[in-house]
Amino acid sequence: MRKPIFILSLLMIFSMVVLGSGEAVGKEPVFGKTYEEIVKLAKEEGIVEFASGMSSDDRLTARIMKPFVEKYGIKYKHTLIIGTESRERILFELIAGRCDYDFINTTPVLIPKYLKTNQYAGPFDWQGLFGKEFKINPRFISPDKRMITVGGTAFGFTYNPKLVPKERIPRSWNDFLDPWWKGKFVIVTRPLAFAAMYPHRGKEETLKYMRDLAAQKPIWLNSFNSALAGVISGEFPAIVGMNRSDVLNQLDRSPEAKSSAVMVLPDEVYTVAYFHSGVFKQAKHPNAALLALAWFVSENGGQKQFDKEIHRGDPLTPGTEIVATLKKLGAKSYPNGWELTPEMEAQISKEIVQAWGMPKGR
């Protein structure tokens, strides 16, 4: 009698485990073949679920997405994710067959891993499918036509005016090599700003600058937001390589912090493309995701909303806030788009991290 019970128990547990499995992996989603078909299917799907670092405020997200929702009546669900580790975690979940999002904005250094594990659907003929409805600049489409970018990120410095005297306000990248700044500034361990510097300054000069910066014994933090919170709270005087839009967004949300944090764009402003996204093969709402991404990359859709709402305008598009600011400052901008490929960025990041004295990885 005990033997059957034993076998039965084994079977029950095995069934529960198997039945509890995540979504099946690998089935290609079905996309509409025309814009009208895509819209029809997207409306049937009814919702698009995505994750990004675009906004931590639901009201701000609602303002960004409002034109899309009003135009198509498709709902959205946005989850805030911060940092490379959250994108890596999502990659693991996808590999394990679990897909909670239709797309995410991933960091460029992880794109090769996503591509290697075959996570993205496509390629898509963006102009052919959406060109009549949206104005899409091909500059924002990846070479393999699976992914898009929206807007850009400009890097500079943030400082606390209560801790930095007027004569020490940084105006250029090399200011932080002054002995006064030793131990007084934060560097975020994601080397985005410096990877953007690399194609323009060259390898030797950039890595020398990295070694010189590391010799100034900076404080190392792993997120821009926690670094900014540290400046506002008076713990850290400044951040080098700070993301301009994060600072301005935080000051928009918390005007009382304006006396504690000032964003400075230096004489050389390096920018990178933002919102690298592609539809996942395992997406539950693939057409809604594709339509949303097409809207995001369009000039009057996401590009305009990012510029207006979260200070992430494209530095090469006339009329954006960042272009006006750079013109006013007389600063020179060094933009990076898809020509700075994810593979290149991953390699550059390795070299920068090694120059900092941290494990370079393999």
Next chain:
Amino acid sequence: MLLKIAILRKRWNELWLFLKRYPLMILMMGILLCLILVPIIAVIITSFQVGHPAMPEGWSTDSYRYALKLPLFYKAALNTIILAGVGTSISLSIALFFAWLIERTDMPCRDLAWCLLLIPLAMPGVLFALSWALLLGPRGGIINVFLRYIMDIFGIHLTTGPINIYSLGGMMFLDGIRGVSTIFLMTVGAFRMMDPALEEAARASKAGRVSTLFRVTLPVLMPTILLAAMFRFVLSMESFELPLAIGLPANIFTLSTLIFFITRINQPMDYGAACVFAVILMFFMLLLIIAYRYGLRRYASYATVTGKGYRPRVIPIGKWRYLALLMFILYFLFMVVLPFLVLFWGSLLPVYLPFSLESLKLVNFSNYIEIFTAGRFSLALWNTLQVTVVTATAAMFLALIASWIVTRSELYGRGILDTLLFLPLSIPGIVVGLAFVMVFLKFPFNLTGLYGTLWIIILGLITQNIAFGTRVMNSAIVQIHKELEEAAFVCKASQAKTIFAITLPLLFPSFAAAWVWTAISAMRAFSVPLMLESKNTYVLATLMWAYWDEGSISMASVVGVLLIVVLIPITFLFRRFIVNISGQQG
């Protein structure tokens, strides 16, 4: 040769009879051993593989060659040993002093002090570390701001400090005061139960109180003290939250944060090297655990309680008792009150600002309204509750069955089972998390669909806590005579019925105390959930860290305040169970 075959056949028949007799029990033991051994094996295997763990590209010792050539590895190893050594010494000094004061002297409010010393046990390490970052940050830390104000009055003008928590010294200080409760719990019983005859003999020979303490009391209790110190050293070696919050900003790595750094922060992430560090850390921890077990066996019969009747003697310390109480109050201030106050201050501001008249004007309770209306906190609370209850219940039932097999059965190899059940103590939480990632990304476990669910966190925490559960159940079961169970067998009760209807009710106080302790451990767990959490499976401790990482210090403070408020009554419940078990007056 024939004799050997006959012996082997006999063992096999015994094993098969045992399997036939207790199939469910064996199945559960199989699951438990898988939980312990499969992650360890996965980490070791990944350390010898090339490429991403989910897409290995071959075998190589390249990870070992790379990892062992990293200067940072040796720095991290040294920092780990220094932190553990100095932190344990600080904890030991303070804990022994308090144990002596509370159990052997007439210090006032001793019972209250006993209860209050438990509270730090329930505080998640991340909460403690982040609150001290706000208190002793070199520029904005509230204590530093106050000290600079005082020093200004005396003409000493500093722009930073005078104390910098982001240093190895700062980490040692925090680790030291945090470890006091653990050592206190492990040694206070010995102080209470020690026969005072030796101390009386010392006093009769005109030795003073201090002299008696250092030359009689402590040497007599040395085995207990050494065991407690070793256990605390092991916990300190695997410490993760303090080095994460305090060490990383200062580029001070320990082995646990090095593993986290190169799998979560550094780009690109390197799982091979991380697994090498994990293997090395596990190896060192295993050596420590073996030494600890040796010490347990060797000193288990070391008697401080004799057959003669005695009354524990309280030593009057005269006017020093108020100073003693003041020292205890100071410790409680550092450990609980100050962290709570700074978090409460932070929770009342829209954005964290140092204390000033301007920032006082911004104080309001809107963060509390937001946290209860936003979905994140309620989801984290519900997840924490599920994780806590399921982990504690599953771990304790598995521990009960495992301990029954080890102590009551005649199964060949039960000693090996007991050793294997102790093994998780040598696996730091961060390694458990990493190991489960490795396991559930690979075939066939990636088919289970458990990755990214609450279950994978629960399984990780069961693995972490099973060793404690089995130790408690082993001690409890051996105290119950077999004849009670034999009587049940005579009445034709099944094994399962006997365990749950006879044995469990008899050892329920121990079971319940261990359940509460495991629940507290699961509730404050951080490193395992941090490595394994997913979109909707974060718990309160990781939610606090997420808010901090997002720059929302105020929201992180709200979570911290609520955590402390919830955990305090639970620790008093734990204290009550301990009182019931030991028969002490509450």
